Every structure is written in C-alpha cells, then in structure tokens.
Amino acid sequence: MAVLKILQNALIKNFQVKLFSLLIAFFLWLYVVTDNYFIYKVKIPLILSNKPQNKVLLNPVPSDVSIEVKGTGKDILRFLYANKKIVINIKNLENSAQYRLSVDMIKGIPENSGIRPIRIINPKKINVQVDEFFVKKVPVVPDIHLKPMDGYIQVGDVCLEPDSIIISGPRSKVKSLKMVVTDSVFYSKIIKDFKGEVELINPDKGAIEISRKKVKYKAKFQRIGERIFTRIPVEVINVPKGISVIVVPSTMTLRLQAGVEVLSKIDKSMIKATIDFRSRNRYPNKKLSAVIELPDNIITYEAKPQFFEIIVE
Structure with missing residues (x-):
C-alpha cells in the first residue's frame, strides 16, 4: 500500500507540467514523422x-x-x-x-x-450508358395482409392513399413498369378499422426515381352477423314472346352472413333472384336453381328452397 501511494503521489505531483511535456513530445514526434x-x-x-x-x-x-x-x-x-x-x-x-x-x-x-x-x-474503367428521360404514372399495389380475429371480417379491400405515384428515369426501364408494390405488412387479431403507413419498394434503385417513399393504407373491419330475408321474389328471364310462365314456389328465403354494418344497410330491393328460361331446354323435366345477385361484401348465403319449377301456361 505504501508503494502504491508513493506512485500515486509521483504521478499527481506537477501533473499539468508532465501533461504539457507529453503533448510537446507528441507533437514533435508527429512533426518529424510527417x-x-x-x-x-x-x-x-x-x-x-x-x-x-x-x-x-x-x-x-x-x-x-x-x-x-x-x-x-x-x-x-x-x-x-x-x-x-x-x-x-x-x-x-x-x-x-x-x-x-x-x-x-x-x-x-x-x-x-x-x-x-x-x-x-x-x-480502372467505367461504362456509362444514358437513355431518354421518361415520366409515367403507375398504380400502387398493396402487399398488405390483415387478418381479423375470429368472429370478425374485413369489409372491402385495403385502400391506399394515394393509390398511384409518378415514376421517372430511363425510358427503356420506366416504360416497361406496370406498378409499384408496397413493402410487405402483416397484422392479425384485428377487431376494428385499421390504418397505417407503409414504404414503397423502388423497383430499380439508382436508376428510377419514385415521387414518394410511403403511402397510407386503411381497411374496414366488422363483427360478423346474420340476417334472414323472406319472400324474395324469383323472376324468370329470357321468356319468349307469347309465352306466360309461373315459378313454383314463387319466392325464396335467404340467410345472409356479413359484417353487421353491411347487413344493416341491405333491403330486399338490393337482392335479385332469377332463372333463365333457356336453361329449361337444357334441363327438361328438372327443377332449376336460381341465380342470386347480392350486394358486395357478403360472406356466405343460404337459399331455401334451392330448386324451382317453371310451368308454362
């Protein structure tokens, strides 16, 4: 301990002078070396x-x-x-x-x-190639995967803002491009409307410029519900002139499954059930199924009855 204390005192004593001398020595060495x-x-x-x-x-x-x-x-x-x-x-x-x-x-x-x-x-050498400057507008294609929680559904597609951008660069490269894709995004267990921001992938960095690096995205999510519509009329189309037909039964019942907000906005006028009279010739003596036209964003539907008889009067 005594020896250590002596060394500490020796270092601390006249420390500033010693430091200055060390710096002078360093710069002298540097001057000589350089x-x-x-x-x-x-x-x-x-x-x-x-x-x-x-x-x-x-x-x-x-x-x-x-x-x-x-x-x-x-x-x-x-x-x-x-x-x-x-x-x-x-x-x-x-x-x-x-x-x-x-x-x-x-x-x-x-x-x-x-x-x-x-x-x-x-x-040692470089190759330089130039091309005509070209500008073009292309759509943005989302690589965005959103998975709802069980019992919920995504309503409609993912919306982008903006949904297109300007790209510029060499004509031979820009002209052949049909789209710009977003970075890959994945989220799960979603129960409500979802939004965010995602980067765009430059298809050829160094050669092509894109007008923006990111776009915003959003998607609607709703709880899944069911709704029953009764007495939907079934119509026969493409009936030849001079012929009168009736459908038996004349109506159907539909059970629809979709987002609760989607279902709340549907009425009978938005649902259409038709049978093509010409299919009677292709399937004689057989009951026929109806073609059902529904609003967008319906997950599944169940129709009762499924088959109908066309009677010519």
Whole structure:
C-alpha cells in the first residue's frame, strides 16, 4: 500500500507540467514523422459532368474511385481534406461509352503540394450508358395482409392513399413498369378499422426515381352477423314472346352472413333472384336453381328452397 501511494503521489505531483511535456513530445514526434514519405490508399469522388439534356443514366456508376498516392505525411493530410475528385465530361455522349480512368483525371490536388498520384486501384474503367428521360404514372399495389380475429371480417379491400405515384428515369426501364408494390405488412387479431403507413419498394434503385417513399393504407373491419330475408321474389328471364310462365314456389328465403354494418344497410330491393328460361331446354323435366345477385361484401348465403319449377301456361 505504501508503494502504491508513493506512485500515486509521483504521478499527481506537477501533473499539468508532465501533461504539457507529453503533448510537446507528441507533437514533435508527429512533426518529424510527417516529414517522412508514405504511400497511401484513399477513395475520392467520381463525378460525371455536363450530362446531356433530357438524358439520364441507364445504370448507376461507382460513386468513388480508390487510388494510391505518395507524399509526405503533411502532404497526405492536406490531400485528405482537399476537394479532390475525378471528373468525366459526358456532354457529347449519345448512348454509351467506356472511360478508362487515369491519375491525370484527378482534380483538386492542393497547390504547392508534394503529393503525387501513383495509380488507379479500382475501378480502372467505367461504362456509362444514358437513355431518354421518361415520366409515367403507375398504380400502387398493396402487399398488405390483415387478418381479423375470429368472429370478425374485413369489409372491402385495403385502400391506399394515394393509390398511384409518378415514376421517372430511363425510358427503356420506366416504360416497361406496370406498378409499384408496397413493402410487405402483416397484422392479425384485428377487431376494428385499421390504418397505417407503409414504404414503397423502388423497383430499380439508382436508376428510377419514385415521387414518394410511403403511402397510407386503411381497411374496414366488422363483427360478423346474420340476417334472414323472406319472400324474395324469383323472376324468370329470357321468356319468349307469347309465352306466360309461373315459378313454383314463387319466392325464396335467404340467410345472409356479413359484417353487421353491411347487413344493416341491405333491403330486399338490393337482392335479385332469377332463372333463365333457356336453361329449361337444357334441363327438361328438372327443377332449376336460381341465380342470386347480392350486394358486395357478403360472406356466405343460404337459399331455401334451392330448386324451382317453371310451368308454362
């Protein structure tokens, strides 16, 4: 313990002086070291300048280039903080061209600097392709899966806001696109109206721009109920002129299953039951079933009776 206390006292005594001396020694060492020559690898931006009017890149090009430089430590430090870059002028590019990169293309080397670019490491060449700029409106298709709790049902489809967006980019890519799809979403045990926001999937990042990154979605959910409609008239259609027919029985009873709010808005005038007279010729001496037209969002229905007789008078 005594030895430890002596060491602590030795470190604490004149601490500021010792710290200052250490910093001076460090900077002296740094000054000497940075006068030495080094070979250093660094990434610099790759810039395409003077893009042709109404043209866009068909495929993305690398955003930077790895190079190797030689210089003193001081020169390399200055180079790292300089606005260095490789610039390729594509003003006269019609469709596509290949450019071989060289150290002569490097711009922004500080003046009076001893830095010397040695070589291009990667990429050594780039392919640049341009295409006509094209804009198009496409629908958004939801990949949204909403599962209600038992005893409940989703009423209608998932609604998107907006349901379409603008995409832009190379004509050859944009023109062939028919839609943009949302990210995949899944929720379960839903018992009430549900809404949220979902990201859109860019079909070709780097080449195609989409007018927005997200859309809103919503869906209606209701508790499942049942309702019985009696004395629904059954009508015979496509009866030839001069012929009179009757249907036996002349009405039916329907048991409908749907969301409770959907059922509350249904009346008999929205239900239609018909039998095509021509089917009597295809199925002689047989009772016929009726075609039932119902409002939207009906889950199931049960009709009684299921078969009817057409009597020609």
